[in-house]
Amino acid sequence: MKKELLNIEKLSVGYGKEQRKVVENASMHVEAGEIVLLLGENGSGKSTLIKTIAGLIEPLSGELMFQQRDLKQWNRKQLAKEMALVLTDQSYQALLSVEEFVAFGRYPFTNWLGQLKKEDIKQIQDSLTACELQTLRHKKMDALSDGERQRVFLARAIAQQAQLLILDEPTTHLDVKNITAQLRLIKKLAEGERTVIFSSHQFDLALQIADKVWLIEDKKVHQITPDDFYNDCIYQEILLGDAYRYDQADKRFRIKL
């Protein structure tokens, strides 16, 4: 049996009061090395759920166990070594070079001056290579295209050497070529025993690398497999409405005309 990384029991998330609850009574679990795809409509609470799992927002109720330990018991420094995060918020500092930005991933490992040791530099270079950023490493952040910048964010998270990577929409603003490159990279990370939870609106492409799907429907989270999604119209209805269906014979999604 594989090692359990994340165990969520009866979790409710939202902001402050009852009425702003976005997910209720969700129970999911993640094993090491899995790729979890988080699906849901705009405003269904994907980002809120992601921020809660990352410890940025306190859960309203329920249990959130990361590596068999309650998330509340983790301090920020420890957690940063085990969990890395990329959000939809694309803030960056224009004056930083790609390499300097990626170096922030080494923050939890460096001394008070932030000096980079041999190991830190190796990790930074490895993640730059993995994300195909070597040629861009001296470029300033504001000189990059959206796609390149998205890869830099991912590289920073990879340099953090965390067991769990949480990525909120790593495929937005990208063209198909860059989306597939990004997804292949995620797949490769999982093969290297890292675990990835990510959300995406490019569901048809993302489903191809996912081991597990969390589908948010009106405050509920369905934990299913990609095959469940292909085979069951109920799940497709939730995400796609009634005009877009998976065609079993054709093996692709088709618009009902």
Next chain:
Amino acid sequence: MMQRSIFFYALLVCLGLLFALNLGFGSASIGFGHSLKILLSGAGSETEQLIIFQSRLPKAITAILCGAALSVSGLLMQTLFRNPLAGPYILGISSGAGLGVAFLIMGATVLGVSVSTGISISVAAIIGAVGILLILLWVSLRLNDVMSLLILGVMIGAIATAIIGMLQYFSTDFELKAFLLWTMGSLEGLNYQEVSLVAGVCLLLILWAFVKSKPINAFLLGEDYAQSIGVSTLGLRITLILISGGLAGVITAFCGPIGFVGIVVPHLARMLLKTTNHLKLIPACMLIGASILLLSDLLSQIPGNGLLLPINSITSLIGIPIIIWIIFKKRKLSSGF
């Protein structure tokens, strides 16, 4: 790398030069060479010694402290709010100090006492500044959003200014002038005890900021990202408010409000060093800020006739053109955030 260290040496030389010029020139016409001789060898008459050691030297040191402290304070505020317009006074620290002083100078007649001596003004200003600082800390523990904090800070400052306005309306001509003089700022009149107090507090606070450079750098990624790489952002936010407010408060208490240095110098430092790393920006801000204040002080004394222009006006007159120049050169200031 090489360029940066040359740059630091150049700044140091520049600071030393301005320091010497400050000691050499003043309202009393002691020649520049002669002044330095008095300073280094203790030569000269008693009066000359008095002028150099009791007036010019403490004043020059005050200028250095003032420039360094306000610049670092402004840098931290710009980082905290990720806003190029932030400065040491953005959260109403100077209005708070002003309110304290206004109460002292103009409230005195209401109470029937006259207490506006130098040290009591400093104490009143400190009480005012610390009062505002405490309100801000209290708010920042409750509001999990720096932008709301920024708006609240500005509002609190506006309230203090409004109360000052009311006090002014009911005060006598004499009190009004005394208060107005305070708002113009002054580097003069501090004795060595006061200078060492200001120096101690400022250097400690700046050292604290320097030690915190690493989390401060991470803060510029945005609070969510900073947390995700291991920074306790609430703690850091409070630290930044304490350091920045403390620096601005102590300087305002002893020198009055001194404008624009705190906003301009961080931009200058970022532009010249092309970095956002606070390990380098903090020392650079100290050197540039101190130099600019020494220069302002030099310019404030009209040679020959003993007249002294208000330092607050001079720093604004120097600061504003610099900021306009940076805007035209860089097109936008926000690229540092």
